[in-house]
Amino acid sequence: MSPSLLEVEDLRVTFSRRGQPSTTAVDGVSFSVDAGEVVGLVGESGCGKSVTSLAVMGLLPSRGTTVTGSVRFDGTDLLTMAPGQLASRRGKDLAMVFQDPMTSLNPVLTLGRQLTEVLRAHTDLDRAARKAEALDLLGRVGIPDPRRRLGEYPHQLSGGMRQRVLIAIALACSPRLIIADEPTTALDVTIQAQVLDLLTTLVRESGTAMVLITHDLGVVAGTCDRVNVLYAGRVVESASRHDLFARPRHRYTSGLLAAVPRVDAPEGSPLQPVPGSVRDRLEWDAGCAFLPRCGRGDDACRTGGIPLAPTATDLALSPGNPDHEARCVHPAGATT
Amino acid sequence: MSALDAIAPPPSPTAEPTGEAGLGPWAAAWRRLRRNPSGIVGAVVVGLFVLVAVLAPLLAPYQPATGEWFGEVTPTAVPGPSADHVLGLDSFGSDLLTQLLYGARSSLVIGVVSTAVGLAVGAVLGILAGGLGGWVDTLVMRIVDILLSIPSLLLAVSVAAVLGRGQWSIMLAISAAQVPIFARLLRASLLAQRGQDYVVALRSLGLRQRRIVVGHMLPNSLGPVLVQATLVLATAVIEVAALSFLGLGAADPAVAEWGRMLVTAQDRLEQAPQLALYPGLAIAVTALGFTLLGEALREALDPRSDR
Numbered sequence: 126m127s128p129s130l131l132e133v134e135d136l137r138v139t140f141s142r143r144g145q146p147s148t149t150a151v152d153g154v155s156f157s158v159d160a161g162e163v164v165g166l167v168g169e170s171g172c173g174k175s176v177t178s179l180a181v182m183g184l185l186p187s188r189g190t191t192v193t194g195s196v197r198f199d200g201t202d203l204l205t206m207a208p209g210q211l212a213s214r215r216g217k218d219l220a221m222v223f224q225d226p227m228t229s230l231n232p233v234l235t236l237g238r239q240l241t242e243v244l245r246a247h248t249d250l251d252r253a254a255r256k257a258e259a260l261d262l263l264g265r266v267g268i269p270d271p272r273r274r275l276g277e278y279p280h281q282l283s284g285g286m287r288q289r290v291l292i293a294i295a296l297a298c299s300p301r302l303i304i305a306d307e308p309t310t311a312l313d314v315t316i317q318a319q320v321l322d323l324l325t326t327l328v329r330e331s332g333t334a335m336v337l338i339t340h341d342l343g344v345v346a347g348t349c350d351r352v353n354v355l356y357a358g359r360v361v362e363s364a365s366r367h368d369l370f371a372r373p374r375h376r377y378t379s380g381l382l383a384a385v386p387r388v389d390a391p392e393g394s395p396l397q398p399v400p401g402s403v404r405d406r407l408e409w410d411a412g413c414a415f416l417p418r419c420g421r422g423d424d425a426c427r428t429g430g431i432p433l434a435p436t437a438t439d440l441a442l443s444p445g446n447p448d449h450e451a452r453c454v455h456p457a458g459a460t461t
Numbered sequence: 462m463s464a465l466d467a468i469a470p471p472p473s474p475t476a477e478p479t480g481e482a483g484l485g486p487w488a489a490a491w492r493r494l495r496r497n498p499s500g501i502v503g504a505v506v507v508g509l510f511v512l513v514a515v516l517a518p519l520l521a522p523y524q525p526a527t528g529e530w531f532g533e534v535t536p537t538a539v540p541g542p543s544a545d546h547v548l549g550l551d552s553f554g555s556d557l558l559t560q561l562l563y564g565a566r567s568s569l570v571i572g573v574v575s576t577a578v579g580l581a582v583g584a585v586l587g588i589l590a591g592g593l594g595g596w597v598d599t600l601v602m603r604i605v606d607i608l609l610s611i612p613s614l615l616l617a618v619s620v621a622a623v624l625g626r627g628q629w630s631i632m633l634a635i636s637a638a639q640v641p642i643f644a645r646l647l648r649a650s651l652l653a654q655r656g657q658d659y660v661v662a663l664r665s666l667g668l669r670q671r672r673i674v675v676g677h678m679l680p681n682s683l684g685p686v687l688v689q690a691t692l693v694l695a696t697a698v699i700e701v702a703a704l705s706f707l708g709l710g711a712a713d714p715a716v717a718e719w720g721r722m723l724v725t726a727q728d729r730l731e732q733a734p735q736l737a738l739y740p741g742l743a744i745a746v747t748a749l750g751f752t753l754l755g756e757a758l759r760e761a762l763d764p765r766s767d768r
Binding site for chain 1: 681
């Protein structure tokens with residue numbers, strides 16, 4: 126098998142401050158993205174999704190942050206790359222769509238300026254060509270009357286429109302990988318679907334790979350090829366979208382899926398939340414971090430170093446396809 | 462939708478009520494400025510001041526600082542208003558109105574030049590400190606702190622004392638006092654923006670630090686800088702007068718300068734109070750005009766000050 130486009134291995138991010146105990150936000154995350162693939166990174170607030178994406182892009186502040194592990198993009202390790210070299214690949218080979226379109230655009234510059242800026246940094250196009258390209262991009266992300274919009278300022282656009290502009294900027298140099306960090310979270314529900322559709326259509330058309338970071342299983346269900354579920358800074362389950370929804374193995378994943386409100390549930394039946402919060406956790410070295418919230422855990426879960434591996438059940442189901450991995454001692458749906 | 466939605470923050474409102482939908486930030490600020498009465502008063506005063514300063518040779522009935530009518534000034538009396546001299550003569554026998562008009566000129570030139578120099582130097586320091594951070598920031602800001610620890614007038618006096626009297630040393634002295642103001646303002650503004658989402662977004666596009674600071678963060682700081690420059694001009698006009706009052710201006714005592722006119726008026730305050738009154742008024746009104754305009758600009762450029 127050829128190496129993947131992006132391979133993140135054992136990524137750890139630790140924030141330390143003088144006089145305070147350090148915090149490990151990402152605790153050994155590994156996942157990979159093939160060219161043209163859409164991979165979901167799912168988890169609740171504080172599980173390390175955004176920090177992972179910032180670490181991949183090399184955007185974490187250098188002070189007080191320790192990043193270890195490796196992030197190989199197309200064979201080269203981004204973490205050991207010189208800052209200048211990395212900067213020249215950002216925007217060109219890998220780009221990012223941020224969570225909040227209200228604050229991710231510069232309020233005092235016209236959209237035209239902001240769109241052409243990335244083209245100016247990474248291409249040899251002259252001014253007129255950049256403008257033409259910007260017009261084309263705005264058209265592609267479905268913004269009506271792009272010629273007029275080029276001269277307008279961010280505050281003159283709605284949130285959905287702004288996110289479209291941000292998507293246009295990210296796509297401007299036809300990157301091979303886009304990291305979308307909660308691209309629809311800040312938008313109205315009605316707009317969310319539109320923007321998500323647009324984003325997936327555009328990456329599918331251009332063959333761009335995408336890492337979609339979200340807390341929303343609904344978003345994952347509609348878009349991703351593969352899904353990685355994060356908990357307390359580690360991937361706890363990795364599977365194709367279909368397998369994940371059909372046969373969740375990790376108890377956290379199954380808990381999440383059980384918690385999704387269903388239209389066809391009997392009237393008056395209570396919602397099934399995952400009990401507790403992320404803060405009730407065990408260190409991964411001491412066992413499964415999810416143990417304090419897990420209904421199924423026992424003393425076997427109190428040993429460190431539980432591996433992310435195909436479960437016995439899945440190996441029995443499809444021996445040749447070890448694609449469904451879970452970090453669980455007592456996986457759900459097991460026959461034993 | 463999904464389970465984790467319960468944990469997520471609610472979607473934020475997508476549109477903000479502005480009522481200025483069709484306008485860019487500068488156009489919107491201009492509109493707010495025009496609706497502010499004290500801003501209009503300030504703008505009119507400043508406009509008149511600039512007009513007078515520029516057109517002084519055309520407006521003034523005579524040449525400045527000639528002492529042409531020195532013979533008419535006696536030790537006990539200075540001729541008051543007459544048909545030939547609307548405001549009378551000054552104690553050196555020049556036309557008082559002419560002196561006042563040309564005084565505006567020297568105030569404007571010194572004020573504007575010194576503010577421009579102070580702004581330029583301060584901006585460079587501020588951009589270095591706020592844009593680069595690290596040891597550059599520390600070094601630059603310690604220098605600025607030292608400058609700031611000296612009272613501005615004292616600093617100006619020492620500069621003037623070292624360089625000798627004259628317009629140039631006044632200009633330099635005043636700008637030296639302004640450098641720390643602008644340096645700190647810009648640094649603070651750049652630092653505040655550093656962690657903002659749009660800056661991270663720009664970095665994610667692979668833009669170089671210099672490009673981000675100069676092309677994106679700086680335009681975001683222009684508003685406060687513009688306000689500060691206007692307010693500093695008010696101070697500069699007063700400082701010009703103060704420094705020449707203290708005898709640090711041009712060596713010629715008869716020169717048309719408001720501060721200098723005040724000094725010479727002191728000796729004859731009882732016989733000819735108008736000699737002190739007019740330049741004093743001119744200084745006060747001009748400084749007030751710049752302050753009003755500056756405050757109005759501050760309100761116009763700060764969207765939170767919407768009433």
